[in-house]
Amino acid sequence: MPARSGTLARAVTGWAFALPFAALFLVFTAGPVVASLAMSVTDIRSADLLDPLGVNVVAFDNYARLFADPKFVQAAVNTAVFVVVGVPLTMALALLVALGLNSGLVRFRTLFRVGYYLPVVTSIVAISVVWRFLLQPDSGLFNELLGLVGIDGPSWLDDRPFALPTLIVMAAWRNLGFAMVIFLAGLQAIPKDLYEAATIDGARTLARLRYLTVPMLRPTMLFVAVITTIGYVQFFEEPFVMTQGGPLDSTLSLAYHTYNQFGFGNYGYASAMGYVLFVVVVLLSIAWFRLLRNTHEQ
Amino acid sequence: MKRTVLLVALTVVTLVASACGRGDETGGGAREGTEVESGKASGEITVWAMGTEGEKLSVLAEDFMEENPDATVTVTPVPWDGAHSKLATAIAGRQTPDVTMLGTTWVGEFAKTGALDVVPPDLVAEDDFFPGAWETGVVDGTSYSVPWYVETRLLFVNKAVAEKAGVTEPPTTWDGLKQAVRDLRERGGARWGTYLQPGQMGAWQTFMPFVWQNGGEIHDGERFRLDSPEVAEAVAYYQSFYDEGLSTRNRLREGEAEPKFISGEIASFVSGPWHIGLLDELGGKGEYEVWPMPSGSGEYTSFIGGSNLSVFENAKNRDGAWKFVSYLTRPEVQVKWYQTVNDLPSVAAAWDDPVLAGDPLLATFGDQLGVAKAPPPIPTWEQIAAGVDTELEKVAKGTTSPEDAAKAMQAHATSIGTGG
Amino acid sequence: MSSDRIRSRDVVARVVLHVLLGLGLVAMVGPFVWMLLSSFKGEGEIRRVPMTWLPEDVTFANYGDLFERLDFPTYFTNSAVVAVVTTVGNLLFCSAAGYALAKLPFPGKRVLFGMVLGTIMVPSIVTIVPLFVLSSNLGLVNTLAGLILPFLAQAFGVFLMRQFIFSIPNDLLEAARIDGASELRIYWQVVLPLCKPALATLGILTFLASWNNFLWPLVAASTEDKYTLPVALALYAIGQNRTDYDLLLAGSVVVVLPVLVVFVLLQRHFVRGIATTGLK
Numbered sequence: 001m002p003a004r005s006g007t008l009a010r011a012v013t014g015w016a017f018a019l020p021f022a023a024l025f026l027v028f029t030a031g032p033v034v035a036s037l038a039m040s041v042t043d044i045r046s047a048d049l050l051d052p053l054g055v056n057v058v059a060f061d062n063y064a065r066l067f068a069d070p071k072f073v074q075a076a077v078n079t080a081v082f083v084v085v086g087v088p089l090t091m092a093l094a095l096l097v098a099l100g101l102n103s104g105l106v107r108f109r110t111l112f113r114v115g116y117y118l119p120v121v122t123s124i125v126a127i128s129v130v131w132r133f134l135l136q137p138d139s140g141l142f143n144e145l146l147g148l149v150g151i152d153g154p155s156w157l158d159d160r161p162f163a164l165p166t167l168i169v170m171a172a173w174r175n176l177g178f179a180m181v182i183f184l185a186g187l188q189a190i191p192k193d194l195y196e197a198a199t200i201d202g203a204r205t206l207a208r209l210r211y212l213t214v215p216m217l218r219p220t221m222l223f224v225a226v227i228t229t230i231g232y233v234q235f236f237e238e239p240f241v242m243t244q245g246g247p248l249d250s251t252l253s254l255a256y257h258t259y260n261q262f263g264f265g266n267y268g269y270a271s272a273m274g275y276v277l278f279v280v281v282v283l284l285s286i287a288w289f290r291l292l293r294n295t296h297e298q
Numbered sequence: 299m300k301r302t303v304l305l306v307a308l309t310v311v312t313l314v315a316s317a318c319g320r321g322d323e324t325g326g327g328a329r330e331g332t333e334v335e336s337g338k339a340s341g342e343i344t345v346w347a348m349g350t351e352g353e354k355l356s357v358l359a360e361d362f363m364e365e366n367p368d369a370t371v372t373v374t375p376v377p378w379d380g381a382h383s384k385l386a387t388a389i390a391g392r393q394t395p396d397v398t399m400l401g402t403t404w405v406g407e408f409a410k411t412g413a414l415d416v417v418p419p420d421l422v423a424e425d426d427f428f429p430g431a432w433e434t435g436v437v438d439g440t441s442y443s444v445p446w447y448v449e450t451r452l453l454f455v456n457k458a459v460a461e462k463a464g465v466t467e468p469p470t471t472w473d474g475l476k477q478a479v480r481d482l483r484e485r486g487g488a489r490w491g492t493y494l495q496p497g498q499m500g501a502w503q504t505f506m507p508f509v510w511q512n513g514g515e516i517h518d519g520e521r522f523r524l525d526s527p528e529v530a531e532a533v534a535y536y537q538s539f540y541d542e543g544l545s546t547r548n549r550l551r552e553g554e555a556e557p558k559f560i561s562g563e564i565a566s567f568v569s570g571p572w573h574i575g576l577l578d579e580l581g582g583k584g585e586y587e588v589w590p591m592p593s594g595s596g597e598y599t600s601f602i603g604g605s606n607l608s609v610f611e612n613a614k615n616r617d618g619a620w621k622f623v624s625y626l627t628r629p630e631v632q633v634k635w636y637q638t639v640n641d642l643p644s645v646a647a648a649w650d651d652p653v654l655a656g657d658p659l660l661a662t663f664g665d666q667l668g669v670a671k672a673p674p675p676i677p678t679w680e681q682i683a684a685g686v687d688t689e690l691e692k693v694a695k696g697t698t699s700p701e702d703a704a705k706a707m708q709a710h711a712t713s714i715g716t717g718g
Numbered sequence: 719m720s721s722d723r724i725r726s727r728d729v730v731a732r733v734v735l736h737v738l739l740g741l742g743l744v745a746m747v748g749p750f751v752w753m754l755l756s757s758f759k760g761e762g763e764i765r766r767v768p769m770t771w772l773p774e775d776v777t778f779a780n781y782g783d784l785f786e787r788l789d790f791p792t793y794f795t796n797s798a799v800v801a802v803v804t805t806v807g808n809l810l811f812c813s814a815a816g817y818a819l820a821k822l823p824f825p826g827k828r829v830l831f832g833m834v835l836g837t838i839m840v841p842s843i844v845t846i847v848p849l850f851v852l853s854s855n856l857g858l859v860n861t862l863a864g865l866i867l868p869f870l871a872q873a874f875g876v877f878l879m880r881q882f883i884f885s886i887p888n889d890l891l892e893a894a895r896i897d898g899a900s901e902l903r904i905y906w907q908v909v910l911p912l913c914k915p916a917l918a919t920l921g922i923l924t925f926l927a928s929w930n931n932f933l934w935p936l937v938a939a940s941t942e943d944k945y946t947l948p949v950a951l952a953l954y955a956i957g958q959n960r961t962d963y964d965l966l967l968a969g970s971v972v973v974v975l976p977v978l979v980v981f982v983l984l985q986r987h988f989v990r991g992i993a994t995t996g997l998k
Contacts, residue, residue: 010822010823011825012824013818014818014822015818015826017901017905018815018818018827020810020811020815020871021812021815021876022815022830024870025834025871025876027852028849028867028869029873030833031848031852032845032849033836033837035845035852036844036848040844045717046386046408046410046411047407047410047411048411049389049847050389050411050412050413051412052390055319055320056320057319071688103735105735106735106736110985110986113985114978114981116742116743117981117985120926121977122749122753123966125961125966126753126756126967129752129963130748130749130753132551133767133768136767136768137548173745173746178923181922181985182919185916185919186915189916219881219884222881223878226835226877227877227878230838230839233839246497246549246691247695248691248697249688255841258841258843260684263382263383263680264680264681265386265678266681271844274840274841275844277841348958349957349958353787374940376953377949378956379932379952380932380936380937380952383933384937387846387847387937388937390850390851391853391854393854393940401958554767558767572958579761580761
């Protein structure tokens with residue numbers, strides 16, 4: 001009996017903590033999500049806005065149509081490349097910067113922290129203007145630098161093989177400050193005495209990194225990995241301001257294609273695409289959870 | 299755990315699904331608007347307008363309120379960026395204003411929702427407007443919106459380059475245009491003789507006039523006609539500018555073209571009246587002229603765009619709303635509007651005013667407007683146009699042939715349908 | 719570590735690290751610096767090719783224009799109220815829910831966490847129509863509450879807080895429980911202080927996202943007096959056929975300043991983790 005009332009009490013406590021969030025979340029987030037999921041199995045279009053229930057249920061037709069849509073397939077490939085290259089690149093750069101700033105060897109840390117975070121807050125329009133200047137084929141900084149070593153630089157945003165890689169680099173540049181901030185917070189949470197103990201044991205820097213920092217940082221890395229993956233699967237702003245998906249759809253992303261379909265008023269179809277994105281993120285997140293699972297999780 | 303969530307979601311979906319189903323579509327056919335009661339406007343009239351128009355409309359609203367002391371006009375300016383989504387969600391949530399400004403190519407889509415009121419027959423007269431502009435508001439024979447301001451596309455030409463090249467008269471035929479552009483490049487010393495947008499968003503607006511000039515059409519009322527020989531020829535003509543090195547195959551981004559045009563690197567480009575202000579601001583005033591578009595074997599025409607005004611069917615103040623719309627299309631108000639924000643009048647009579655008639659650049663626009671055309675206001679047009687843009691990019695990059703491009707445009711359009 | 723003696727290896731490491739981070743810094747701040755400098759240029763100079771860095775003719779007209787044409791106090795107040803309330807709400811609700819999800823057993827926990835994770839992964843564009851219809855039915859359209867409520871408790875924040883609270887040792891909480899502390903007290907006096915870096919992170923990220931949010935504030939406000947800064951800036955600077963870079967850049971500088979202030983204020987807390995809370 002005491003055990004049961006204890007369980008009940010703990011259940012009540014748990015829910016009491018979760019309730020304010022859960023209530024708002026169910027109404028304003030989960031509700032619309034379920035509604036949009038319902039939309040994805042109907043043929044709802046913008047013409048049905050006044051009578052959203054007066055549509056036909058088409059089950060998985062929207063989903064089937066997706067895979068016959070050459071733009072969707074192209075966008076899926078582009079997004080896959082973007083995520084597979086972009087997420088590790090961003091995380092690695094962010095982790096290196098965070099470790100550098102956290103090493104205790106660096107002065108002006110506030111300056112560095114703010115500086116590396118600036119791209120995150122700078123308006124995407126200003127960023128796109130500057131990047132376009134830098135990337136200009138004839139007078140841009142990149143090609144002038146390449147010219148110094150005798151290389152005739154490409155038209156970065158208009159040559160098919162270069163456009164997507166350019167946007168990957170740009171996205172890594174833009175997002176590494178975000179990941180860095182979270183890594184810094186995570187690094188601070190590792191008790192200092194563990195490092196002291198390791199140093200006394202004579203562990204070298206690399207060994208400390210491998211056997212102490214990285215394992216202790218796992219929950220943070222998992223978080224950064226999942227959040228960055230979610231952000232990158234929904235890759236949108238860079239192609240939107242830099243290439244509009246071109247040249248020849250080589251930078252069209254799934255999120256961009258979804259956005260376009262939404263703009264065309266194909267709500268059912270756009271929602272279906274949104275849920276394909278969703279499934280992809282779920283699968284990738286499960287992979288990250290497997291890869292970076294914390295020992296006391298599960 | 300995820301399985302549980304999925305199961306719950308699916309149950310909800312099934313429940314909702316059982317409540318759905320399209321009723322019998324009510325038959326089409328032209329509808330007549332209801333008349334508006336005579337007399338002065340009264341009560342509150344809420345208006346949405348985009349961008350600069352939204353920012354400055356209160357100037358005209360105040361004049362209107364002076365004339366109609368019992369009426370209050372409340373203008374909400376809406377950013378262009380996101381305006382389409384704002385209208386769509388407002389319709390779904392039944393939170394629409396009385397009057398809204400609509401991009402000409404949006405009318406078909408929003409008319410299909412049933413949210414727009416039919417234009418009353420007694421307040422505005424079709425004959426007052428440029429015919430191409432009026433057509434943008436007519437869906438399945440029914441008028442849902444009234445043209446407010448218009449724009450059309452001409453060729454902007456760098457004067458110095460043209461003089462050096464010895465091109466003094468605007469060409470009137472396709473061959474003439476090609477030769478003129480060639481001269482601008484070879485004799486005028488320009489890096490590029492012209493700039494035709496090589497595909498991507500909105501390129502169809504530059505391309506479609508060539509189809510019309512060649513006697514082609516988008517839709518004949520029965521089916522799409524994008525695979526006709528006329529369209530393929532227009533594509534071939536468009537493509538030849540890239541193949542002959544007369545226009546860059548790479549898309550110029552916003553702000554790139556103007557400095558290159560003023561410096562003479564690009565000798566000409568196709569654009570609308572807003573480029574007058576833009577070029578003047580960048581120091582190009584008086585350095586350029588505008589040429590009308592040439593004619594092919596078909597009609598002499600260009601693209602007409604701009605914005606319309608519509609009233610929502612569930613407007614709280616329908617009569618007041620239409621009275622305000624009617625006020626905005628009076629010739630003298632249209633002239634004042636031109637003086638306020640440089641929007642070109644949709645009402646032909648306004649062009650007789652010396653403010654417009656006295657300006658040679660504008661006069662060329664005015665002439666072209668009389669014959670300019672818009673795509674048919676089919677609800678799915680934006681999506682069909684995106685398919686045209688995609689093919690144009692391939693055309694510019696040389697990865698497709700004109701015939702294949704025309705076929706692909708047709709297949710894409712047919713697969714989407716007219717949404718009717 | 720022998721404390722004061724600086725070994726030569728350390729000196730080399732220091733120099734290399736500073737050079738590398740410094741080079742990176744230049745690349746990172748370049749566009750921001752250009753934005754700042756160019757906000758003092760005229761439209762023609764901003765658009766000049768090749769680009770210029772220092773303004774030739776320094777002008778304050780862009781800022782003058784900005785404050786003259788925009789009803790700045792209104793937009794700023796709306797943005798500030800929405801961003802501050804959203805941030806405080808998320809800090810409170812997400813840390814509480816994160817604590818429950820990380821450390822307290824209760825039925826439905828896994829389902830709740832699954833839903834939290836699931837909804838982060840749904841692109842927001844596909845839910846905007848249902849969300850608007852919902853807000854309309856609740857009478858929230860064109861109210862500040864309508865701008866705030868949909869973002870007051872975001873799944874992202876719960877995920878972040880749960881991950882951080884997970885790494886707090888259970889022994890610590892058990893010790894407090896044995897001392898007779900209530901869960902509320904443990905949450906407030908043990909968990910939250912330990913979470914300062916995470917709370918600072920969440921605060922910065924939520925504030926930034928709310929401050930820059932565009933589509934929802936645009937859709938949910940039907941009169942100009944409920945517009946937020948990004949909506950107003952888009953309205954005045956981005957036209958149908960042209961963008962006014964002068965106004966846009968000056969506006970972007972003004973919009974970014976509060977975010978920078980929040981970041982500079984909160985980033986101190988990243989270095990005040992467990993080490994300085996007296997916990998060993």
